[in-house]
Amino acid sequence: MSASLADALHEGLTALGLALDAGQQAALLAYLDWLARWNRVYNLTAVRDPREMLTHHLLDSLAVVAPLRRQLAAMGQSQGGARLLDVGSGGGLPGVVLAIACPDVQVSCVDTVAKKALFVQQVAAALRLPNVRGVHARVERLTETFDVVTSRAFASLADFVHWSGAVLAPQGVWMAMKGKVPHEEMAALPPAVSVFHVEPLTVPGLEAQRCIVWMRKAAHAVADAGGEST
Numbered sequence: 561m562s563a564s565l566a567d568a569l570h571e572g573l574t575a576l577g578l579a580l581d582a583g584q585q586a587a588l589l590a591y592l593d594w595l596a597r598w599n600r601v602y603n604l605t606a607v608r609d610p611r612e613m614l615t616h617h618l619l620d621s622l623a624v625v626a627p628l629r630r631q632l633a634a635m636g637q638s639q640g641g642a643r644l645l646d647v648g649s650g651g652g653l654p655g656v657v658l659a660i661a662c663p664d665v666q667v668s669c670v671d672t673v674a675k676k677a678l679f680v681q682q683v684a685a686a687l688r689l690p691n692v693r694g695v696h697a698r699v700e701r702l703t704e705t706f707d708v709v710t711s712r713a714f715a716s717l718a719d720f721v722h723w724s725g726a727v728l729a730p731q732g733v734w735m736a737m738k739g740k741v742p743h744e745e746m747a748a749l750p751p752a753v754s755v756f757h758v759e760p761l762t763v764p765g766l767e768a769q770r771c772i773v774w775m776r777k778a779a780h781a782v783a784d785a786g787g788e789s790t
């Protein structure tokens with residue numbers, strides 16, 4: 561990767577207020593390199609220019625790191641041991657980026673397309689990321705539970721929570737990465753799901769609007785399901 565990409569990443573991290581060490585920054589650039597090189601074979605992303613990929617994919621995903629850390633702290637979850645599922649992860653966005661930035665969080669990236677899950681597995685091995693794995697499955701078929709279930713460019717909020725409801729731990733949270741605040745999608749959510757925060761994001765170098773829609777299972781829904789605290 562060129563020095564200018566490394567500089568651009570460094571600038572982006574500074575703008576986001578994220579302190580990642582040299583090893584983490586090198587891993588992010590190596591991941592970008594993998595994405596760029598394997599894009600044609602795996603059809604991972606429509607964005608092909610490395611500089612654009614840095615902004616649209618890496619920095620876009622890195623923008624949720626600080627909010628994620630704050631949320632885990634609020635949940636009383638030290639990052640160590642927290643389990644995160646990235647639904648419809650494709651080439652590992654945001655899952656691989658979050659795994660690099662938060663080495664104590666255990667990240668699973670699930671996708672229905674085998675070659676995408678395989679790509680994540682290959683990246684995890686090549687970059688020596690023991691806390692990330694690619695899972696080839698429909699999210700509806702998974703049986704484990706997770707503290708945080710996230711997605712980016714995946715589905716409407718209603719479909720996202722419907723398909724991943726069974727894998728969210730009773731006290732867990734959904735972290736949906738969205739563009740503009742999706743008022744209509746929020747209005748279409750079932751009563752068993754409550755939005756507790758809509759968090760605006762600023763992505764360095766990106767003009768477009770971004771936000772996180774934080775959701776959890778409504779208290780009555782957890783009680784009805786006989787849920788217990790994690």
Ligand SMILES: C[S@@+](CC[C@H](N)C(=O)[O-])C[C@H]1O[C@@H](n2cnc3c(N)ncnc32)[C@H](O)[C@@H]1O
Nearest residue numbers: 648649650653670671672673698699712713714
């Ligand atoms: C538009 S891509 C987004 C990829 C990535 N999150 C990103 O931001 O670049 C949506 C992905 O969801 C996957 N997908 C669709 N339905 C799924 C399901 N039920 N379970 C798991 N993955 C699914 C697709 O195979 C596709 O890779």
